[in-house]
Amino acid sequence: MKEQEATIVAPAPRPLLSRTTREMLANYAYLLPAAICLGGTVLFPILKTINMSLYHNVLFRPQDYRFIGLGNYARMVQDQTFWLTLRNSFAWVLWSVSFQFVCGLAAALLLNASFKGRVILRTINLLPWIVPGVVVGLVWEYLYQPNYGPINDLLRRAALMREPAAWLSEINFAMPAVIITNIWRGIPFFTIMILAGLQAIPIEVYEAATVDGASITQRFWHVTLPILRPIIVVATATRIIWTFNYADLIFVMTNGGPADATQITSTYTLLVAYATLDFGYAAALSVILLVIMLVFTALYLKFTKGVESVAG
Amino acid sequence: MSTHRSGDLFERFLGGPVLWVGLLGITLFAMGPFLWVVSASLKTRAELYATPITYIPTYPTFANYVETWTSTLTPFSRFFANSLWVSSVTTVATIVISTSAGYALARFRFIGKNTLMLVFLATQMFPSVLLIAPLLSQWYALGLIDTYQALIYSNLSFTVPFAVWMLVGYFESIPHELEESAMIDGSSRFGALIRIIVPLAAPGIAATTIFAFVSSWSELLFATTFTSQTEMRTLSAGLLYMAGQYEVQWGTLSAGVMISTIPVAVLFAFLQKHLIQGLTAGAMKG
Numbered sequence: 001m002k003e004q005e006a007t008i009v010a011p012a013p014r015p016l017l018s019r020t021t022r023e024m025l026a027n028y029a030y031l032l033p034a035a036i037c038l039g040g041t042v043l044f045p046i047l048k049t050i051n052m053s054l055y056h057n058v059l060f061r062p063q064d065y066r067f068i069g070l071g072n073y074a075r076m077v078q079d080q081t082f083w084l085t086l087r088n089s090f091a092w093v094l095w096s097v098s099f100q101f102v103c104g105l106a107a108a109l110l111l112n113a114s115f116k117g118r119v120i121l122r123t124i125n126l127l128p129w130i131v132p133g134v135v136v137g138l139v140w141e142y143l144y145q146p147n148y149g150p151i152n153d154l155l156r157r158a159a160l161m162r163e164p165a166a167w168l169s170e171i172n173f174a175m176p177a178v179i180i181t182n183i184w185r186g187i188p189f190f191t192i193m194i195l196a197g198l199q200a201i202p203i204e205v206y207e208a209a210t211v212d213g214a215s216i217t218q219r220f221w222h223v224t225l226p227i228l229r230p231i232i233v234v235a236t237a238t239r240i241i242w243t244f245n246y247a248d249l250i251f252v253m254t255n256g257g258p259a260d261a262t263q264i265t266s267t268y269t270l271l272v273a274y275a276t277l278d279f280g281y282a283a284a285l286s287v288i289l290l291v292i293m294l295v296f297t298a299l300y301l302k303f304t305k306g307v308e309s310v311a312g
Numbered sequence: 313m314s315t316h317r318s319g320d321l322f323e324r325f326l327g328g329p330v331l332w333v334g335l336l337g338i339t340l341f342a343m344g345p346f347l348w349v350v351s352a353s354l355k356t357r358a359e360l361y362a363t364p365i366t367y368i369p370t371y372p373t374f375a376n377y378v379e380t381w382t383s384t385l386t387p388f389s390r391f392f393a394n395s396l397w398v399s400s401v402t403t404v405a406t407i408v409i410s411t412s413a414g415y416a417l418a419r420f421r422f423i424g425k426n427t428l429m430l431v432f433l434a435t436q437m438f439p440s441v442l443l444i445a446p447l448l449s450q451w452y453a454l455g456l457i458d459t460y461q462a463l464i465y466s467n468l469s470f471t472v473p474f475a476v477w478m479l480v481g482y483f484e485s486i487p488h489e490l491e492e493s494a495m496i497d498g499s500s501r502f503g504a505l506i507r508i509i510v511p512l513a514a515p516g517i518a519a520t521t522i523f524a525f526v527s528s529w530s531e532l533l534f535a536t537t538f539t540s541q542t543e544m545r546t547l548s549a550g551l552l553y554m555a556g557q558y559e560v561q562w563g564t565l566s567a568g569v570m571i572s573t574i575p576v577a578v579l580f581a582f583l584q585k586h587l588i589q590g591l592t593a594g595a596m597k598g
Contacts, residue, residue: 026501030416031428033409034472041469042435045446052445103338110334113327121335123581125342130580131573132530134548138555138569139345142352142562150348153365184341216323238437245439248532252552266441270533279445286442297434 046290052283059277072284081260081268082285089264091175093243096182101236103183104190111191112198122195129188137252140181144168168254171261178253178262182243190235197231198224230304237300241293265289346573353377353566360563376567386557388568390543391550395572398463398535398546399528405464406471406524407517413472414479415505419488429480435473440533443469451538458544466534471524478523482516483509518586526576547572 017025056068076082111122128136143151144167155161167177201224209219247266250256256263256271263271266289273282352360354372380388417425447466456462490512491504499507510517535549545553551568554561 027416027420027422030412030420031422034413034476037409037465037468037472038431038435041447041465042438042443042473045443045450045469048446048450049442052449106334107338110331110338113331115331115335121339123584124339126580126584127346127577128342130526130576132532132548132551132576134530134532134551135569135573138551138565139349141555142566143345143348145562147363148361148365148562150365150367184345188342216326241437245437245441247439247441251533252555266439269441270444273445274537279449282445286445289439289442293437293439294434297437301430301433 049283049286049290052279053287055280057278057280057283059279068280072281075281076284076288081263082265084260085263085265085268088175088260088262089244089266092179092182092264093240095176095179096186096243097236097239099179099183100186100239101190101232103187105194105232107187107191108194108198112195125191126188128185129192133185133246133248134252136181136185137249140177140184141168141253144177169258171258174254174258174261178250181253182246182249185249186239186243189239193231193235194228197228201227234304237296237303241296241300244296245289245293265292349566349569352562353570355563357563376563377571380564380567380571383564385542386550386554386564386568387543388547388550388571391545391547392571394460394543394545395529395547398460398467399525401460402464402467402471402528403521403524405468406475407520409468410472410475410479410520411505411510411513411517413476415483415509417476417480418483429477432473432476436470436477438470438473440470440531444533444537447534448537456538458539458541460544462538463531463535463546466538467528467531471527475520475524478520479513479516482513486512515586518583522579522583522586525579529572529576 053072054067054069056064056066056071058064107125111118111125143149146152146164146166151167152161152164156164165173167173205223205227206219209223214222244264245266247264247270250262250264250267251270254262256267260268265285269282269285269289272278272285348367351367351369353376354374355366355369356371356373356375359366359370380386382389416422417429422428443466447462447469451457451462451466456465486509491499491501491508494504494508495501529546530548531546532548532552535546536552539545539549542550542553547568551565551572554565554568
């Protein structure tokens, strides 16, 4: 419309850049702040990490700084602790996410029923997920505390235990203890997701199934679960990636101890960076974390694409 | 007929006792740890370390809160102010940056737009552990250690990708005829965005706001790594610092935990509807 007007009135002087080019530049301008921000805080640091991983770079020994190629990676292959942390990460993710899912599903089904005070109960049940990670870690450290903590006290009152247990400093108990804490923290995520999925199911679907004589368990297995499938896949995949990288809880509660019993790969990376100040090796560990995460994400995308085509 | 009736009985059992016992169980599990900390924060020093331990404080007192808030060793009033400032600025910056980027990705055609969306998705999953070492040397080189800027810039690395991802969906759901008619009426595209699109996307922006605020409020690793002075710590970093003192003072620590929790819990209680809608809309989209 504007072009038409322009030709009728007078031939406009030809601008330096064509109209489409100018428009395109203007469009890119909307992206510029985000691009600068992520370039400076994500992209550049990652390139820098990859670069750092190729150097011998211990902060308190600057005279030893030199290029060593894949030396840090070669060291990793032989580092027993690194392989231990990978196994620990696997257990940490497996137990955390599977229990979070089962409990989250149960909580969502319960909270989807209609009863008085539902909104308040929902808010309460979502709280563990919203509080800061350091708060969760410290609260549970207190709960597990051998002498003044309530867990030992309750177990003793129930006559299930005689001697107080130091949950977080015994090799056999420490990992289950931090996993239980992580389960407590992560249940609400699944509850939220599944609750939203449940609310999107039209009531008619259930009514039709009931008229056809389906019992409540049949309705659950043949109606509810298939409809929830896409949301369950997305939530679980996101959670797996996220839990693998989540360092805050262990960092606060045990710092990987005792004797690396709770050391997962992400906390090990932190430990190498903070305690030994070996930034070259820490960077190499970060690169491996990055690669694992990208593989997970690629699998996730492939997986959810499949879900989408099934669902839609 | 008889099977039908036993089915009814089973369903009534599920809807009655099982429902109530289940609700009680999950709520106690979710609330228990908080109740313990509330109780501990109100106890006197003697009661905190008494055996057998008590569950309800005999002489409830706010002394722990007063001590935590005014302590010179771990100044929680200062930590609180730091957290408030860092989280607020991060939130405002996140909204501005991601509204602009989200709008562009929802409306314009770009070369490599799908790749860009994938980048935003992938960066959401990025572990902050990965960024610690390079960001530390970056902020050190720029002289930003012990400044608010270092914390705010670092927080943007995880708030912006998620916010953009969430907002693109919202903007796509708003018909583009709306701003096109405003532009025919002489408004610039930017003006149309501000006056027409942003108000319509308010629920999405509310969700982004609470997400950005809560996640910056909770952030721990950046805050402990990029600050060395006590008075520059945020609440998360301050709590960890307090717990790392030679002897853990559970009373004041519990009070500190409550001070750090209450603001986000209140914010969440008011805005949870929006956040949940935003989160699940993203997930349902796939």
